[in-house]
Amino acid sequence: MPAFRQVGEKQLPNPVIYMAWSPKRDLIALANTAGELLLHRLANFQRVWSLAPNENTGKEITSLAWRPDGKILAFGVGDTKQVVLCDAEKAEILHLFPVDVPVSCMHWVEVQSNSSSLSVFSESEDESNCFLPRLPTLPKSEEKSDEVTNLLGEVRLNILVTGGPSGFVELYAYGLYKVATLTEITGTCRSLCLSSDLKSLSVVTETRSSNDNSEIHYIQLDTGLLSSCLPELTRMARKFTHISTLIQYLRLSLTCMCEAWEDILMQMDLRLTKFVQEKNTSTQVQDEFLELLLWGHASPELQALLMNQLTVKGLKMLGQSIESSYSSIQKLVISHLQSGSGALLYHLSEVKGMALWKQKFQPLGLDPVAIEEAITAVGSFTLKANELLQVIDKSMKNFKAFFRWLYVAMLRMSEDHVPPELNKMTQKDLAFVADFLSEHFSANEELFDRKGKYFNVERVGQYLKDEDEDLVSPPNMEGNNWLSFVEQSTYLKASPLLFPTYPQKSLHFVKRMMEGAIDFCLQKPAVSYSNFALCLKWNDKNTCMQYTVFCMPEISPSKVYILRRATDPNRAVLNGLVAIDLNTPLNSSIDDEAPVAEPVDRSYSCLDARLYDDETLTVVLQCLEGDENRLRLLAQLPLGAALSCEEVFAWDPALRLDQQTEGIPVQALTWGNQSRDLENMKACFVAVNGIRKVACVLSSNLRHVRVFEMDVEDEEDEERADESQDISSDQDGLEVTSPNQGAAGGGVDEEGGAKACEEMGELPGETLDQTSGSDTL
Numbered sequence: 001m002p003a004f005r006q007v008g009e010k011q012l013p014n015p016v017i018y019m020a021w022s023p024k025r026d027l028i029a030l031a032n033t034a035g036e037l038l039l040h041r042l043a044n045f046q047r048v049w050s051l052a053p054n055e056n057t058g059k060e061i062t063s064l065a066w067r068p069d070g071k072i073l074a075f076g077v078g079d080t081k082q083v084v085l086c087d088a089e090k091a092e093i094l095h096l097f098p099v100d101v102p103v104s105c106m107h108w109v110e111v112q113s114n115s116s117s118l119s120v121f122s123e124s125e126d127e128s129n130c131f132l133p134r135l136p137t138l139p140k141s142e143e144k145s146d147e148v149t150n151l152l153g154e155v156r157l158n159i160l161v162t163g164g165p166s167g168f169v170e171l172y173a174y175g176l177y178k179v180a181t182l183t184e185i186t187g188t189c190r191s192l193c194l195s196s197d198l199k200s201l202s203v204v205t206e207t208r209s210s211n212d213n214s215e216i217h218y219i220q221l222d223t224g225l226l227s228s229c230l231p232e233l234t235r236m237a238r239k240f241t242h243i244s245t246l247i248q249y250l251r252l253s254l255t256c257m258c259e260a261w262e263d264i265l266m267q268m269d270l271r272l273t274k275f276v277q278e279k280n281t282s283t284q285v286q287d288e289f290l291e292l293l294l295w296g297h298a299s300p301e302l303q304a305l306l307m308n309q310l311t312v313k314g315l316k317m318l319g320q321s322i323e324s325s326y327s328s329i330q331k332l333v334i335s336h337l338q339s340g341s342g343a344l345l346y347h348l349s350e351v352k353g354m355a356l357w358k359q360k361f362q363p364l365g366l367d368p369v370a371i372e373e374a375i376t377a378v379g380s381f382t383l384k385a386n387e388l389l390q391v392i393d394k395s396m397k398n399f400k401a402f403f404r405w406l407y408v409a410m411l412r413m414s415e416d417h418v419p420p421e422l423n424k425m426t427q428k429d430l431a432f433v434a435d436f437l438s439e440h441f442s443a444n445e446e447l448f449d450r451k452g453k454y455f456n457v458e459r460v461g462q463y464l465k466d467e468d469e470d471l472v473s474p475p476n477m478e479g480n481n482w483l484s485f486v487e488q489s490t491y492l493k494a495s496p497l498l499f500p501t502y503p504q505k506s507l508h509f510v511k512r513m514m515e516g517a518i519d520f521c522l523q524k525p526a527v528s529y530s531n532f533a534l535c536l537k538w539n540d541k542n543t544c545m546q547y548t549v550f551c552m553p554e555i556s557p558s559k560v561y562i563l564r565r566a567t568d569p570n571r572a573v574l575n576g577l578v579a580i581d582l583n584t585p586l587n588s589s590i591d592d593e594a595p596v597a598e599p600v601d602r603s604y605s606c607l608d609a610r611l612y613d614d615e616t617l618t619v620v621l622q623c624l625e626g627d628e629n630r631l632r633l634l635a636q637l638p639l640g641a642a643l644s645c646e647e648v649f650a651w652d653p654a655l656r657l658d659q660q661t662e663g664i665p666v667q668a669l670t671w672g673n674q675s676r677d678l679e680n681m682k683a684c685f686v687a688v689n690g691i692r693k694v695a696c697v698l699s700s701n702l703r704h705v706r707v708f709e710m711d712v713e714d715e716e717d718e719e720r721a722d723e724s725q726d727i728s729s730d731q732d733g734l735e736v737t738s739p740n741q742g743a744a745g746g747g748v749d750e751e752g753g754a755k756a757c758e759e760m761g762e763l764p765g766e767t768l769d770q771t772s773g774s775d776t777l
Contacts, residue, residue, distance in 0.1 A: 163189025
């Protein structure tokens with residue numbers, strides 16, 4: 001095999017605590033102690049972008065995982081208890097959702113299945129595009145109307161698995177929709193891996209014994225329900241993901257509506273309130289305006305209000321602002337709220353049909369009652385949006401007629417020229433303005449107590465305020481023939497086919513009700529997965545295996561152990577545990593200019609390990625001999641001989657593994673020239689990407705990184721070593737900033753030694769980027 005060479009080196013300003021290579025590209029994601037998420041390119045370790053912490057996401061990153069297609073990066077945030085999905089291209093947050101506890105590890109796997117029914121399903125799944133129009137683009141530069149496309153990605157199902165303290169494990173389809181919750185695991189999750197066929201989930205947890213000693217437990221869980229219902233699960237997950245993104249679309253649309261509504265629209269209400277508080281007469285405001293309407297005379301107080309405070313120019317600007325604002329809000333309601341809520345009703349109705357198909361979907365826990373309540377809530381939201389449209393339409397007519405009359409009256413007060421087209425006013429126009437004054441300009445003592453003003457001429461803004469209080473001026477439903485008919489009909493009044501209207505509530509309030517009903521509906525299916533069975537049987541075939549790599553430094557410091565379990569929990573693996581002896585003589589290193597005459601006997605301990613490909617393990621080794629600055633080594637261990645070991649380990653379930661290490665089969669390996677001395681660096685952690693054939697090594701101070709191409713000829717070693725020696729000379733003299741925390745979750749002691757390292761992966765398939773440390777297994 002060709003040797004590997006160093007292609008980059010960098011000293012980072014903040015300690016790195018997690019790192020993960022993109023599964024498809026030469027990109028590596030780093031999370032540091034400052035809460036930053038960084039993306040670097042392999043070439044010269046160039047930074048592509050950085051995502052700074054903020055109040056919405058948080059600043060304590062606790063885990064990292066790439067989506068299998070490399071387009072989205074997920075990370076857990078401990079201080080805000082959230083999982084954030086970030087676009088790898090633009091450093092843009094696409095979605096985030098809360099979790100009950102901080103996420104300590106995560107794994108994102110793409111589901112592999114040869115099921116013909118799933119293939120047929122995939123071809124016909126997106127039929128909603130034939131019935132629903134494309135959602136209009138939001139009028140914002142940061143709009144996310146294509147979020148469904150970004151988050152769903154390819155048709156093939158992918159699942160994000162998250163784990164945390166107290167046995168917290170949850171599974172999210174497409175990183176959005178929670179399909180499973182596990183509640184019967186003890187300890188803190190340190191590493192986990194879901195098999196690509198969805199038949200089993202392997203979890204490594206850490207617990208504390210009565211004497212406060214750390215213990216590591218390996219658990220395999222039967223997830224056969226997910227595997228047996230894969231087509232139904234995929235359809236349900238995509239539907240619920242569409243629903244989640246539509247809710248986000250409606251939320252952003254409502255935000256645009258609130259931004260279109262301006263505070264200037266409240267000027268009329270505030271000026272009239274101030275006029276009431278300062279006037280000395282006992283007449284009501286509507287009487288003052290009616291006198292101006294009928295006789296053309298205004299009291300000195302009203303004339304001062306109109307000419308000095310409101311002014312002709314101010315009235316004209318106010319009229320233009322109201323017309324522009326109301327038109328924008330009206331367009332958003334028609335094009336965005338109505339189309340979005342219509343699409344939401346469509347998808348929820350299909351989910352209801354799925355729930356009623358009990359033979360297929362009942363095992364997945366769909367609740368028809370909860371879905372029906374969500375449909376009703378969406379219907380109420382649609383009715384409230386239509387009510388807002390009616391209020392806008394009526395307000396625009398009222399304000400237009402009122403401002404036209406008041407503008408002419410103010411021009412006459414100032415003795416300015418009145419345009420002929422504005423000077424005509426019919427008896428009908430007079431009656432309309434009089435009704436408007438009578439309805440809107442009566443002083444309201446209750447309104448003053450609640451809002452600090454007497455008037456509520458502007459009636460659109462109350463629908464857009466996110467408050468629990470009732471509307472100050474609800475619409476007048478007197479004379480509505482349909483409401484009278486429903487009220488008089490006993491059957492229609494109690495019919496579930498009619499959506500409730502909530503006339504006293506704002507649009508924001510009804511939107512929150514809708515979100516609550518849909519969230520409850522989304523959470524329902526996840527409840528049924530909490531009773532996974534603990535698997536006690538293992539596989540007897542050498543296909544679809546899951547591997548866990550770990551070490552026990554206090555028992556056998558120079559050995560690495562490989563635990564093998566089949567993804568199908570109903571089959572057994574006879575040779576399920578084997579040890580690799582690192583006390584093998586080292587023949588040569590690629591740093592040597594001339595071959596070594598005789599093999600060098602050295603003992604090594606494993607600091608970190610990553611599965612490179614199906615038959616190779618990438619490890620960071622430390623020489624057990626010498627002082628604290630003893631040699632560190634990056635090596636590729638061939639696993640073919642170890643995995644073909646036929647010797648069977650007789651596992652006694654009554655004893656802990658560290659009490660029966662004598663009987664574990666041991667294989668000796670010789671890695672030849674597949675190693676490299678890491679000079680001038682206290683290397684401690686490694687992240688690899690076997691597809692792209694790259695590795696990144698991190699020092700124990702969590703700041704110093706080196707990047708390697710693993711399968712190319714190293715022609716410039718000497719030049720790179722000379723250039724990096726000056727950079728490296730002072731880097732590893734820094735203190736270890738986090739003695740109990742390392743990159744990708746590995747533990748580090750004061751001398752830079754690893755307490756333990758575990759690597760869980762699936763062959764063939766994805767590898768898990770999380771490790772964990774302990775003294776025992």
